[in-house]
Amino acid sequence: MKVLLLADIGRTDYGFYHVGDEAMFFETYRWYQKYYPKIDLGCLTRSKSHHNLKISEYLHLAYSNDSNKSRGYFVRLMIKIIFRKYFGINYCSNKENIFLNNILKYQVLHFTGGGNLYNICVPWLWYTYFLIFVFFIYHKRIILTSQTIGPISGIDRLGAGLFLNLPILIAIREPNITKNSLRKYLIFHPTLVSMLDVATNLPSKTTYRLQRNNAFRMGISIHDFREHGELIIELVEKVLKTVFEKKHIEVILIPHILVNDTKPEWDLWYMRDLEDKLSKYSNLKVVEPDYEKIMSSAFEPAMTIKYFTKQVDIMITTRYHGLIFALSSNTPVITLSSGEYYNRKNINALKFYFGDNFGKYLINLDQLSPDDEVKRKLEFLINNLEGEKNKLLVGNKKLKNNPGLFTLDQLSHWL
Numbered sequence: 001m002k003v004l005l006l007a008d009i010g011r012t013d014y015g016f017y018h019v020g021d022e023a024m025f026f027e028t029y030r031w032y033q034k035y036y037p038k039i040d041l042g043c044l045t046r047s048k049s050h051h052n053l054k055i056s057e058y059l060h061l062a063y064s065n066d067s068n069k070s071r072g073y074f075v076r077l078m079i080k081i082i083f084r085k086y087f088g089i090n091y092c093s094n095k096e097n098i099f100l101n102n103i104l105k106y107q108v109l110h111f112t113g114g115g116n117l118y119n120i121c122v123p124w125l126w127y128t129y130f131l132i133f134v135f136f137i138y139h140k141r142i143i144l145t146s147q148t149i150g151p152i153s154g155i156d157r158l159g160a161g162l163f164l165n166l167p168i169l170i171a172i173r174e175p176n177i178t179k180n181s182l183r184k185y186l187i188f189h190p191t192l193v194s195m196l197d198v199a200t201n202l203p204s205k206t207t208y209r210l211q212r213n214n215a216f217r218m219g220i221s222i223h224d225f226r227e228h229g230e231l232i233i234e235l236v237e238k239v240l241k242t243v244f245e246k247k248h249i250e251v252i253l254i255p256h257i258l259v260n261d262t263k264p265e266w267d268l269w270y271m272r273d274l275e276d277k278l279s280k281y282s283n284l285k286v287v288e289p290d291y292e293k294i295m296s297s298a299f300e301p302a303m304t305i306k307y308f309t310k311q312v313d314i315m316i317t318t319r320y321h322g323l324i325f326a327l328s329s330n331t332p333v334i335t336l337s338s339g340e341y342y343n344r345k346n347i348n349a350l351k352f353y354f355g356d357n358f359g360k361y362l363i364n365l366d367q368l369s370p371d372d373e374v375k376r377k378l379e380f381l382i383n384n385l386e387g388e389k390n391k392l393l394v395g396n397k398k399l400k401n402n403p404g405l406f407t408l409d410q411l412s413h414w415l
Contacts, residue, residue, distance in 0.1 A: 001415065002040040004106035005029065005055070006131065008116055008124070010046030015260030015291065020321030023199035023302035024113030024146050029053060031408040036415075042106055044131075052299065061099045063123055070123035071155070074130040085137060100134065108415060109135040113146030113173075113198055115320070117164070118341055119156055126156075129163040142167035143414055144190075145406075146198040148174075148345050152185060161186030169414050171195040171406045174348040193406035196352060196399060199321060200328040204307040208289070208297035212311075215285065216247060216382075219312030219331070221254040221322035224270045226338050228365045233270075235336075236316060237277045239374045240284060243382070251278060251286045254308045256319040258301065260291050267319075314381050316374075320345050327353055328396060332381045332388040334374065338365040353395040 007025040011017050025043070032039055033054065042056040050057055064070045077096065083089040084100075092100065103109075109131060116124050135142050144167050152160045164170070164182070170190045172181065177194040218240065222232050240251070253275065255267035268288065278284045289308065298304045309315060309325040315333040317323055323346055326333035337346045343364065350358035360377060363370050381388055399405065 001036075001108070002042065002106040003032065003108040003110055003415070004103055005041060005043040005110050005112050006128070007043070007112045008046075008114055009043070009050075011049040012047060015258065015295070016266075017258040017295070017301060019256040019258065019302045019305050020199060020319070020324070021114055022300065023202045023306075023321060024197065026300045026302065027198045027202055028110070028112040028145070028408065029055065031411070035409075035412070039415075040106075042102075044103070058099070058102045061096070061127070063127060065123050067122035070126050074126040077130060078133050081134060081137065103131070103134065104138055104140075106140070108141045108143060111142075111144040111147065115148035115341065115345060117147065117149050117152070117160075119152055119154075120341065122156060125152070126159065129159050132163045132166050136166040141414070143169045143411070145169075145171040145408065145411070146195060147172055148341075148348075149182060149187075150185065150344075151340050157185060165189040169193070173197045173345070175351050194404065195406040197321075197324045197349065198408065199302070199324055202300075202302060202306050202325075202328075204303055204310050204329070206298040206304040206307045208293055208304045208307060210252065210287065210308065210311050213250065215250040216244070217312040217314075218244075218249055218251045219254050219309060219315040219317075219322075219326070220251055220271065220274065221256055221267070221309075221315065221317040221319050222271060222274070222336070223257065223267045223318055225318045225336070225365070226342075228336075228338055229270070231365065232318060232336060233274050233277065235371055235374060236274055238371060239316075239378055240278065241281060242375060243378055244283065246283070248283045249285070251284060252308055252312055253286065253288045254305060254312075254315075254317075254322065255289070256305065256321055258291060258294060313385060314378070316378070320349070323349050327392060330389050330392040330396065332361075332385060332392070334361055334363060334377055334381065336363045336365055336370075336374075352399060353392060 008021045009025050032041055044060050045057050048057040063073055080091040083091055132142050164187045167190045171193045175194050177192050179192055181192055253271045257266035259266050275286045278286050294304050295301050306325045309331055310329040315326040315331050318336045323335045335346045337343045346362055347358055350361050363374050
């Protein structure tokens with residue numbers, strides 16, 4: 001059997017590495033290697049950068065980043081494929097034929113996880129619609145695990161009703177999923193199940209070491225999030241200053257988008273603004289990890305990021321996988337969130353552990369003044385640190401043994 005894995009993965013010429021998507025992809029790959037080592041694995045990627053894995057890599061089909069152009073392109077391409085398959089008339093370009101010949105070697109298309117099926121990135125959404133269509137029309141199986149679906153609106157919502165009914169299984173990163181959970185998108189046919197984000201199980205094996213001292217350790221994993229970039233920096237600085245006014249702490253900057261020094265963007269670049277502001281406080285020491293050391297310290301660099309998360313006493317994060325890594329590492333956490341999509345992801349991740357009490361750990365940045373709320377919730381975690389760690393420890397044990405949650409171990413039924 002041959003299985004093609006799909007995720008938003010692959011590095012770039014400036015060293016771009018997306019921790020969350022790579023972690024989900026790698027955990028799925030590890031599962032196949034452990035239980036089905038004879039399955040021939042392939043993956044679609046933005047660059048052939050997984051040479052350490054036993055997998056065949058193919059570059060994504062090139063498409064426009066313009067929403068309307070990408071919709072039109074993939075609709076036309078689907079029509080070409082109908083002519084190619086049913087009438088023997090091939091209107092596809094040479095690059096399209098090469099791409100199709102590569103992916104049609106595989107019997108199963110497996111989406112390994114992510115929140116990419118939404119209106120925020122329309123070109124990628126229609127690319128996934130196209131891939132689902134190709135595998136379906138050639139009578140192959142389509143599986144989606146560790147997913148968040150939506151929000152999807154307008155004509156893209158019509159596409160969801162057409163194409164997201166074609167997979168045989170969709171596993172959603174939310175508790176209490178039922179067969180009607182995606183009814184608003186007219187999705188009825190696939191089997192729908194609840195599962196934890198697969199990166200929950202990512203190990204933290206790394207050679208990178210943070211020197212331990214007696215300081216209270218705060219993990220900060222923030223990024224220039226939506227329209228709240230300046231607010232987040234000011235909020236975190238203010239809260240750290242007031243909560244730890246008389247206490248020595250060590251702040252560990254934990255990036256979830258990694259780039260090398262030749263392209264100063266994303267998480268660490270953004271968090272350097274916070275580092276500059278904290279430098280005036282003598283009781284706050286900031287530790288910024290080294291990109292090259294992160295990338296070379298583990299078989300998969302995401303493992304090092306999870307290691308950092310396990311080394312801190314409390315996390316503050318805007319990154320969804322910053323939240324996932326903290327929860328699965330028994331690290332008390334506060335997540336900063338905004339908008340329907342991000343609130344939904346973060347709330348459901350917290351609900352697996354805390355049910356309807358998730359509000360103790362989430363800050364909605366769309367509120368007018370979140371400063372006092374962050375301060376109050378952070379002080380609660382500090383004052384109840386061992387109890388909160390124990391809640392997560394117990395929660396992880398229960399989730400591991402919860403028969404109502406889908407795991408990759410049940411995937412063999414669908415292959």
